Amino acid sequence: MNFEQMKAEFLALLQEKTLVQATISQPRQKSNEIKRVKLKPIELRGVYTIQLEYQYERILQHENIALADFAEQFDKLLEQFRQIHAQFTSQNIQIQLSKKNKVLWKSDQQATPKQVNLSHNRKKQYLLDDSKAYPFLIRLGVQTEDGHVKKQKYDKFKQINRFVEFIDDSLSYLPKDRTIRILDFGSGKSYLTFALYHYLKIEKGLDIRVTGLDLKKEVIEECNRISQDLGYEDLEFLVGDINDYNDETAVDMVVTLHACDVATDMALARAVKWGAKVILSVPCCQHELNRQLDTPALDVMLQHGLIRERFASLATDSIRAELLSLVGYDTQLLEFIDIENTPKNVLIRAYFTGKKPSEAQRARYDAFVTLLNAKPFLQNELQNLL
Ligand SMILES: C[S@@+](CC[C@H](N)C(=O)[O-])C[C@H]1O[C@@H](n2cnc3c(N)ncnc32)[C@H](O)[C@@H]1O
Incomplete structure (x- = not known):
């Protein structure tokens, strides 16, 4: 499988809307500010959307991209990273790229199909989850750097x-x-x-x-x-x-x-x-x-x-x-x-x-x-x- 085929194959899998979650990692440059990117599907106003969580050294940033517009972003991510681990409902996929974009693609079938959760995975009682790190709460001193709500806050x-x-x-x-x-x-x-x-x-x-x-x-x-x-x-x-x-x-x-x-x-x-x-x-x-x-x-x-x-x-x-x-x-x-x-x-x-x-x-x-x-x-x- 060459690089272009890998991209087409992966995007085709996303189109099936069976993604559970994915992580794109291994920056091509050590100096890359973003260390890894997590992907999960969510539904925004009835539109199937991919939520990207960019993980920097200390903070997280989020971006929501409609599935129809995701290909362009995927290209940009592949310019920066060499590894993808993706969990779909019935298979796990690992993609490893060499520096020159030679592709190693491994997949294994899930014994028990996983469920897709298009909600925001929030705990019912809090719209902001107290076990998740929010960049704005860290900067405002409400959460510690690793995302715990400070007792006094x-x-x-x-x-x-x-x-x-x-x-x-x-x-x-x-x-x-x-x-x-x-x-x-x-x-x-x-x-x-x-x-x-x-x-x-x-x-x-x-x-x-x-x-x-x-x-x-x-x-x-x-x-x-x-x-x-x-x-x-x-x-x-x-x-x-x-x-x-x-x-x-x-x-x-x-x-x-x-x-x-x-x-x-x-x-x-x-x-x-x-x-x-x-x-x-x-x-x-x-x-x-x-x-x-x-x-x-x-x-x-x-x-x-x-x-x-x-x-x-x-x-x-x-x-x-x-x-x-x-x-x-x-x-x-x-x-x-x-x-x-x-x-x-x-x-x-x-x-x-x-x-x-x-x-x-x-x-x-x-x-x-x-x-x-x-x-x-x-x-x-x-x-x-x-
Ligand atoms: C008790 S603090 C609450 C701040 C914030 N809303 C919170 O809950 O953390 C009240 C704020 O109202 C601001 N404030 C009081 N009178 C104001 C005015 N006339 N115009 C603009 N801000 C005013 C004060 O400077 C202060 O920051």
Whole structure:
């Protein structure tokens, strides 16, 4: 068998869609940055696709290539590597190439045919698998170099996993015929921003463009460095104040995770004005209402600082949810994560439906804010839409 026949034979086998997994290894040059490439079949939006995992010295990178486009990539891989081990459902194949591309092809039949799993082989409870190394989590210091989640980062790991689950549940509300525009406000170290990019773009192959925005210049610069190093072309980070950020006209999904106090309201207001179809927001440290509360009828509760703080926090999120309903969102307050993980565990989930509120709903809202003496930032921001 010569080199061209080997290529044709291997590609023909792939066309049968019986690949279980394959490893392409033995770099022709020692200096090759990629040490080996793992292949596995996955189904992306109904299309049989080969997922390539490029293994560098320290990091992994993923690329999904539709089977129909794989031949070109295969040529490039064979320019770099001399060995292929491939497992198909009913045979194993080993291909060894000499420096001059003489071919040694060995195959053996499987006694018991293997199954092909076109899903992403994920554990059910986590969309990000805690036994797998993710380059972005290693760079962000959540995982060790060999892919273990650091003990002190486990809560963060759980939080971003849970948040990504909520995003996954919301995908049907997002456009399918164009790039999905996503903003993460108050992204900070951007664990969530990277995680959602990884999950939606790399694992699910969705056409997305993501921006993380935060006040902290150094943190954002580091996020941009990581994003560039990992080749995340459609993920950018900007330094700025949410309240001054008016660069967009239309956004599909806005997320926030623990954006402080009214920063959450600024984000919600922008999301509404840009017509975001999906808003997912886990607020934190709600101080605004705490300062305004003046309700003698509730003093039995509010005289206690701890209760006042918790009450203000719950009332703030209820007001936010109600305001979003009043401007056409189907809104729910959900438990984000178990309370031992973080007490900041309410998630506001809002899907735009355009449904007009009833007069009774508006009156109910007015009565509530009057009772509390509340003058919500978000109400002021949405004034024209209410
Ligand atoms: C508690 S951190 C959360 C960071 C990140 N979302 C996470 O969960 O790891 C809150 C972030 O919101 C940012 N922030 C607060 N107010 C902001 C504003 N007005 N505009 C932009 N970012 C803001 C802070 O700089 C901080 O990084």
